[in-house]
Amino acid sequence: MKTLGRQTQELIEKLPDFVVVLNAAGIIMYSNQSWVDYCCDHQLSNSLWKTGSDCLENLVDDRNRERLKWSKNPDTGAVEDSFQPSSVVFKNFSIRSRQFPLEEGAAGIILYIHPLELLPFQSLTTASILENMTDAFYLLDRKMNFQYVNSNTESLLNVTKEELLGANIWTLFPQWTGTRSYANYNRAMQERVQIEYRDYHGPSDSWFAVRLVPVGEDGLAVYYQRTSNDVVIQQALTEYASTDYLTTWTNRRKFEENLEMLLKQDTPLSLLYINLDNFKHINNLYNHKTGDEVLKVLAKNLEKILKPYELAGRLDGDELVLLHLRKDGEELDDFPQKVKEVFAQAIILENSQVITVNASIGVSLYPQDSSNANELITFAETAMRNAKIQKGTSNSFFHSDMGTDLARRLLIERDLSGNLKAKGFHFVLQPQINCSTGETDGVEVLARWHHPKLGPLSPLEFIGIAEETGTISHLTKHLLNEVFSFLKYNHKLYHGVPRTAINITPSLLTSRLFFEDLFRLMDKYQISSDWIEIEITESEELTVSEVTLENLLACRARGISIALDDFGTGFSMLAYLMDFPIDKIKLDKSFISKIGFNLKSEAVVKSLIQFVKNIGCKLVAEGVESQAEAAFLEMNGCLIHQGYLYDRPLLPETFVKYYLSGDEYENSKSG
Ligand code: C2E
Ligand code: CA
Ligand code: CA
Numbered sequence: 001m002k003t004l005g006r007q008t009q010e011l012i013e014k015l016p017d018f019v020v021v022l023n024a025a026g027i028i029m030y031s032n033q034s035w036v037d038y039c040c041d042h043q044l045s046n047s048l049w050k051t052g053s054d055c056l057e058n059l060v061d062d063r064n065r066e067r068l069k070w071s072k073n074p075d076t077g078a079v080e081d082s083f084q085p086s087s088v089v090f091k092n093f094s095i096r097s098r099q100f101p102l103e104e105g106a107a108g109i110i111l112y113i114h115p116l117e118l119l120p121f122q123s124l125t126t127a128s129i130l131e132n133m134t135d136a137f138y139l140l141d142r143k144m145n146f147q148y149v150n151s152n153t154e155s156l157l158n159v160t161k162e163e164l165l166g167a168n169i170w171t172l173f174p175q176w177t178g179t180r181s182y183a184n185y186n187r188a189m190q191e192r193v194q195i196e197y198r199d200y201h202g203p204s205d206s207w208f209a210v211r212l213v214p215v216g217e218d219g220l221a222v223y224y225q226r227t228s229n230d231v232v233i234q235q236a237l238t239e240y241a242s243t244d245y246l247t248t249w250t251n252r253r254k255f256e257e258n259l260e261m262l263l264k265q266d267t268p269l270s271l272l273y274i275n276l277d278n279f280k281h282i283n284n285l286y287n288h289k290t291g292d293e294v295l296k297v298l299a300k301n302l303e304k305i306l307k308p309y310e311l312a313g314r315l316d317g318d319e320l321v322l323l324h325l326r327k328d329g330e331e332l333d334d335f336p337q338k339v340k341e342v343f344a345q346a347i348i349l350e351n352s353q354v355i356t357v358n359a360s361i362g363v364s365l366y367p368q369d370s371s372n373a374n375e376l377i378t379f380a381e382t383a384m385r386n387a388k389i390q391k392g393t394s395n396s397f398f399h400s401d402m403g404t405d406l407a408r409r410l411l412i413e414r415d416l417s418g419n420l421k422a423k424g425f426h427f428v429l430q431p432q433i434n435c436s437t438g439e440t441d442g443v444e445v446l447a448r449w450h451h452p453k454l455g456p457l458s459p460l461e462f463i464g465i466a467e468e469t470g471t472i473s474h475l476t477k478h479l480l481n482e483v484f485s486f487l488k489y490n491h492k493l494y495h496g497v498p499r500t501a502i503n504i505t506p507s508l509l510t511s512r513l514f515f516e517d518l519f520r521l522m523d524k525y526q527i528s529s530d531w532i533e534i535e536i537t538e539s540e541e542l543t544v545s546e547v548t549l550e551n552l553l554a555c556r557a558r559g560i561s562i563a564l565d566d567f568g569t570g571f572s573m574l575a576y577l578m579d580f581p582i583d584k585i586k587l588d589k590s591f592i593s594k595i596g597f598n599l600k601s602e603a604v605v606k607s608l609i610q611f612v613k614n615i616g617c618k619l620v621a622e623g624v625e626s627q628a629e630a631a632f633l634e635m636n637g638c639l640i641h642q643g644y645l646y647d648r649p650l651l652p653e654t655f656v657k658y659y660l661s662g663d664e665y666e667n668s669k670s671g
Helices: 006-014 033-041 055-059 062-068 121-125 151-157 180-191 229-242 252-264 279-285 288-303 335-344 373-389 402-415 459-469 472-494 512-524 540-544 546-558 571-577 599-614 627-635 652-660 662-670
Strands: 018-023 028-031 093-101 107-115 136-140 146-149 195-201 206-215 219-227 269-276 311-316 319-325 359-366 395-397 425-434 440-451 455-457 499-503 532-537 561-567 584-587 618-622 640-642
Touching (some): 006 206, 136 151, 180 195, 180 206, 252 311, 269 373, 288 311, 288 319, 335 359, 359 373, 373 395, 402 440, 402 459, 425 472, 425 652, 440 472, 440 640, 440 652, 455 459, 472 652, 499 561, 584 599, 599 618, 599 627
Parallel strands (some): 359 395, 440 499, 532 561, 584 618
Antiparallel strands (some): 018 107, 093 107, 136 219, 206 219, 269 359, 311 319, 425 640, 440 455
């Protein structure tokens, strides 16, 4: 005996009823699992569900048997009324039946068996499930051709069954291509995922709940259920107010609400606060559309490691939160690690562009850290900020003394705007000395901030915050004004100034506007291009951004020297170096401090010096602190040194005194 096709079986399994399919002789061809389970649980006879059993014998009396006779044309989908079976085992059931086309055109019958108490009155009198449970139901094959349609589909789509069957859905309804339904159908078919959404149907002015369910290996079942317009609008509004449009994750308000609900259930949980490193650069380097796409893809990738009941939210811009439920008794787990692994994967955009994004992750734990939703979020954010400061490790757990860090950061962030000079912001100068002649070869400008409340701050701290919050351009321009004014004044007074290097952070390199301002300020203060130098660091921007290259070439065209800072810490860029207009390389302090430790590290320094010479760049050693280091460097041909051995960064007036007004400098040395 032939059994039902797999696809049909799967469809039947998805129906909410107990279902039995019989052939024309009343022999069971298929029983769905819930019916089999029910019979077994209630110790009903095998013959009620087993394939091959004569079901009609058991099920119906002659009267019913008569009623079950199907019409000549099973395709019309005419449906019998429900009937009450005669057998006593069925006293608690109602049964409905309809013709069911079996393979190769044979007629069959499908029985929908309902426990009576569960059956709503309405459906007792109405027809088959497929006809009844949805307003329209159809089945598409791999090629998106209609394979099965119910009668309601005809009226919904306003096309007859004959025209629909075998036709391709997009050929028949070209106006649907490119719509949300089009995208959803294709996704459900290709990714084999169930998708539910709401759709408006113009001709009938109705909203439908649409359910797309993959069946078999390559089929797609489509269910349309009419919903009340009010309900839809209400739902849509609530959804809109609580959903982030980009990621479809919850927004801040909804996330907090959900978190509060979860906290009431007292399950241990980890809250991960994720901030994308330099996301602003992606927006600048490419454009906001790309930035949005990156976020979307990331959200999709992160969703894959979430369990269905775990939460994901986008609080703002590139601030994401994930809520992971820990198992009872489990202190910590590998979830943060899993999240990091997601970030380790490259992101492939629609145009096949590949982008990698790093993230700083902060974690707070319930119940250990707090049982208050707001606090848990703030604590995880604080831990994330901490992770950001400690570059290299991008993962940090909250601990209680971090609360003060957050207040501190907020204060710094707030004070980075407005009149910086009035807030204690200034600069110092550190000379670069030629060790064999003792002459000043150049000088580096370093920012300093004596904060009114916090006291002296490290530039590593406030430059980082300025970079993240976008105030770095304001800060650097302020510095340029101060430095240029200083240079102009002293050049006039002393008939020359050493070449003065200014640090430019990676995000500014990608800004055309910033460089326009730089050139404008040079004109304003009449700064000759050989008075200054810009210091840039090896970074992603250098290699991927065309704007960066344009900006650097514009500097080169004007004769502004370009120095590459912290050289040796980002080896990956070595190969690119030759393509960039770089005049000077600053050998990072970490290499200099290795001098004198062992032969191997000294050999590395030697080969780096050699490399820089080979590519024809000038060379400066940074952080030279001892005579031994200076001697080693000199012996190996690196003559320009910057470091505490020669001088600490000096206040401008001190610098002038020692390095510009030559007589006093000599006197002070001997005095
Ligand atoms: P950097 O550009 O590598 O600057 C050199 C750093 O090394 C300075 O730290 C300097 O004070 C320190 N240094 C110089 N000689 C020695 C030495 O012999 N031993 C030791 N241990 N350190 C030495 P500082 O001033 O704290 O600045 C730290 C970083 O902050 C700078 O590193 C730079 O990346 C950034 N920074 C400072 N000022 C600015 C600025 O105006 N703009 C930008 N974008 N970044 C700045
Ligand atoms: Ca520097
Ligand atoms: Ca440096």
